Amino acid sequence: MKRFQKNIKLYIGFAALALAASCKPSIDLDTKGGNPENVDFSKYIAVGNSLTSGYANSGLSLKGQEQSFPNMLAQEMKKVGGGEFLQPYFPAENYNGSGFLYLKALVNGQPELGTVTDHLAIRGQTPDKKPLYIKYTGPINNLGVPGMRLDLAFAPRMGELNPYFERLLPDNETATKTYVDFATTKDHTFFSFSLGNNDVLGYATNGAVTTDATNTLISEQTFAGLYTSFITKLTSKEQKGVVATIPDVTAVPYFTTVTRQALLAGVNAALKAQGKDPVSDIYIKTKADLPRAATDKDMFILPFSSAGLLGRQDLKDPATGVVNPFPYGLHPRNPVGDNFVLDEAEAKMVQDRIVALNAIIKQVADSKKLAVADIYSFLNKVKSGYQINGIAISNKYITGNIFSLDGVHLTPMGYAIMANVFVDAINAKYSTKLGKVNVSQYGGVALP
Amino acid sequence: MKKLLFSILCASPSLLFAQGSQVNTQGVRALGMAGAGSALFTDETSIFYNPGGLAKMDHNAVSGGISAVMYRSAFKESGSNQVYNTRSQVTPPFSVFATFGPDNARWKAGLGVYTPYGGAVDWGDSWPGKYELNHLKLRAIYIQPTISYKLTDNLSVGAGLVYNIGMVDLARSLPLFLPDGSSANAKLTGTGTGIGYNVGAHYNFDNNVAISLSYRSKVVTKLKKGDAEFTVPDAVAASFPDTKFSAELPLPASLNLGLSVPVSDKVDIVADGTFIQYNIYKKLVFDYADNTPLLQDTEQIKNYKNAFSGKVGVNYKANEKLAVRAGMGYVKTPVDKDHVYAETPDNDRIMGALGLSYAINDKFSLHAAYVLQKLKERTVTSPVTQIEGAYKTNIHAPSISFTYKW
Incomplete structure (x- = not known):
């Protein structure tokens, strides 16, 4: 006992060391002094379309919402003074939301898609049989509405036309509330804005065929006016924010996966099996001219492949209702429909329009001292392919890891990388030190 | 499907822990002085530290010890505000030493069974570098029969044969995604298994200043018919057949010079310097028995440099029963900036140690030690994932052993 007392200091020393054993090594973070201009992130709202909502695989699910890029961004903002970020989640038991595409199988390397139809959040139907989703009318920060366009954001009755907007509105506002009113009355301190894509891509994804308000092509003049108006409202209290540019059509697999050569290869393999002569051309309908043979510069849209029309001789002409005996797409007298092809001239027009609109976006952002997340440049970089965290990414369908099965919207990994484009843009503009999102935490396309 | 970058890695932090630092947990007495003391202690643990010192024992002894090596690493990706830590894991290295020899003989034989590697890193599967490594556990058991001979009263020599049984368990994520995401x-x-040897000489001057010189050979552990198992989506399962792999892990040779100087009846000062021939570790190759377009053999460049460590310590015999000690050391890393992998986020390190020995009676004694190593923070770009980030590591190793002598 005497010896114990004598050595008490030693024992205390050992106890202190044992305590140190539980200590982790620490690495300094940049969050201190990471916001020198005191950008107020306390109430961040995300204004935008499907990309903002977390839409993927042709649908919106609870998991997609959780992995939306604004939610990732908000988690990083929290570390430098940001507040709670609320999203209009589907209920836990209705986690599949609208339903979405999934990859059922790979047959000889070709994807076979299925549709998820259980645990949906559908509460009813509109008179014209469109689904109505379970409502969420509480306070929210993620205001992303799939299908929302800049021009339609100013249109009344959008609640009746867009079920994703309808679910966010109280019943008495469905017919009256415009999206711009909805989005600019949230008392926000910071915002992200990514509207405008659908004003061009809605037109392009329908093969440059306009059938209703969701697939018209916006004019530069209209765009400039509405964009300035929306941003002016969002910055009425000198709020800071970040705006996104519009991606190029040639950057997304929706337009780049189904190529003329891939179609010909498929057709000729089938013809060969039947002992028939190969064909060398696919004929397409264009707006301006007579049907012509497609070139490699004409882009077939992704759904054309799964539609399974090519070569069929039992299809009725939509105008006359008479069966056209010529093989579909393989003969000038039965060309591929205009809505399936963004032909060279249409693509050029759309691309030029996107460049012009992006110039307007940058100009408005400059005048309001906003950061610009250049999604146009980002997806063009993805197009040529690169490595991130040991993962090869590109704009290739399925294997590129970035784009979900619909060929337009992103995978969780794609959204994480996109969130980092926003992080970089905000940091560059406002000298903040928002942390980058851990891309490795998010996956690409799930394989069966 | 695009060819995947499929490089699986092995090698271990514990290799470095054992060899790079030369703070082995075999001799808890030396451990209390950060691993210095090869010249001071001529006891059963000399089997490990210097077989040459074994013949100077004037008794026989059996000892058994156990350590809890806690390898704590942290990683922060550049531009991120999130620090990822390795999961807390304790691996218990053990050691058993026994000596045999008649009283007053000039020779002494011994057997050591010890685990020179006692580390494990587990980064988990949500950190940025998960496509490089999830976890690595490596365990090796060395079995070393040893003989030592006293040429003169002052000079003794010894040699041991090392037989190594090594076990490896590692996992990494692959950039393919299952239906659940x-x-x-x-x-x-x-x-x-691998084979090597350990030789040494021990000399003490009449004034009790002692010198220890020892050499451990390299031990190349050859893994054959290891099991490679893949959890992948069914759609690509054919490209990832469960298969066998082989690999070679070289452990470097090292040359150690130790010195002990008595400064009073009760106090000894010791110093050890070690030169480690790490440059044999050029690359790590994994050879799969079955290759597919997605599953290719891998080669990872390591390009280790030769390294050294220096340690000093002081031993204080408080009374007949109790000795206390302390030490510190510095280890130069063999890993250059361009070849830092997640399994060995190595850097130059400093270490401090405290220890004690207590004689319970004439036969039994107890030894305890605590070593803390701190690896300097290092910002590197991963050769595998190209992720830039900062690593920092602390290693805690408390140890305890019992000796019975006769």
Whole structure:
């Protein structure tokens, strides 16, 4: 006992060391002094379309919402003074939301898609049989509405036309509330804005065929006016924010996966099996001219492949209702429909329009001292392919890891990388030190 | 499907812990002085530290010890505000030493069974570098029969044969995604063996100043027919057959010079310097028995440099029963900036140690030690994933052993 007392200091020393054993090594973070201009992130709202909502695989699910890029961004903002970020989640038991595409199988390397139809959040139907989703009318920060366009954001009755907007509105506002009113009355301190894509891509994804308000092509003049108006409202209290540019059509697999050569290869393999002569051309309908043979510069849209029309001789002409005996797409007298092809001239027009609109976006952002997340440049970089965290990414369908099965919207990994484009843009503009999102935490396309 | 970058890695932090630092947990007495003391202690643990010192024992002894090596690493990706830590894991290295020899003989034989590697890193599967590594556990058991001979009263020499049984268990994520959204992964487990030797000489001057010189040969552990298992989506399962792999892990040779100087009846000062021939570790190759377009053999460049460590310590015999000690050391890393992998986020390190020995009676004694190593923070770009980030590591190793002598 005497010896114990004598050595008490030693024992205390050992106890202190044992305590140190539980200590982790620490690495300094940049969050201190990471916001020198005191950008107020306390109430961040995300204004935008499907990309903002977390839409993927042709649908919106609870998991997609959780992995939306604004939610990732908000988690990083929290570390430098940001507040709670609320999203209009589907209920836990209705986690599949609208339903979405999934990859059922790979047959000889070709994807076979299925549709998820259980645990949906559908509460009813509109008179014209469109689904109505379970409502969420509480306070929210993620205001992303799939299908929302800049021009339609100013249109009344959008609640009746867009079920994703309808679910966010109280019943008495469905017919009256415009999206711009909805989005600019949230008392926000910071915002992200990514509207405008659908004003061009809605037109392009329908093969440059306009059938209703969701697939018209916006004019530069209209765009400039509405964009300035929306941003002016969002910055009425000198709020800071970040705006996104519009991606190029040639950057997304929706337009780049189904190529003329891939179609010909498929057709000729089938013809060969039947002992028939190969064909060398696919004929397409264009707006301006007579049907012509497609070139490699004409882009077939992704759904054309799964539609399974090519070569069929039992299809009725939509105008006359008479069966056209010529093989579909393989003969000038039965060309591929205009809505399936963004032909060279249409693509050029759309691309030029996107460049012009992006110039307007940058100009408005400059005048309001906003950061610009250049999604146009980002997806063009993805197009040529690169490595991130040991993962090869590109704009290739399925294997590129970035784009979900619909060929337009992103995978969780794609959204994480996109969130980092926003992080970089905000940091560059406002000298903040928002942390980058851990891309490795998010996956690409799930394989069966 | 695009060819995947499929490089699986092995090697271990514990290799470095054992060899790079030369703070082995075999002799708890030396451990209390950060691993210095090869010249001071001529006891059963000399089997490990210097077989040359064994013949100077004037008794026989059996000892058994156990350590809890806690390898704590942290990682922060550049531009991120999130620090990822390795999961807390304790691996218990053990050691058993026994000596045999008639009283007053000039020779002494001994057997050591010890685990020179006692580390494990587990980064988990949500950190940025998960496509490089999830976890690595490596365990090796060395069995070393030893003989030592006293040429003169002052000079003794010894040699031991090292037989190594090594076990490896590692996993990494693959950039393929299962239906639930989780990433695919590869698990490699295997056992290998290697052979080497350990020789040394011990000299003490009449004034009790002692010098220890020892050399450990390299031990190349060959893993054959290890099991490679893959958890991948069914759609690509054919490209990832469960298969066998082989690999070679070289452990470097090292040359150690130790000195002990008595400064009073009660106090000894010791110093050890070690030169480690790490440059044999050029690369790590994994050879799969079955290759597919997605599953290729891998080669990882390591390019280790030769390294050294220096340690000093002081031993204080408080009374007949109790000795206390302390030490510190510095280890130069063999890993250059361009070849830092997640399994060995190595850097130059400093270490401090405290220890004590207590004689319970004439036969039994107890030894305890605590070593803390701190690896300097290092910002590197991963050769595998190209992720830039900062690593920092602390290693805690408390140890305890009992000796019975006769």
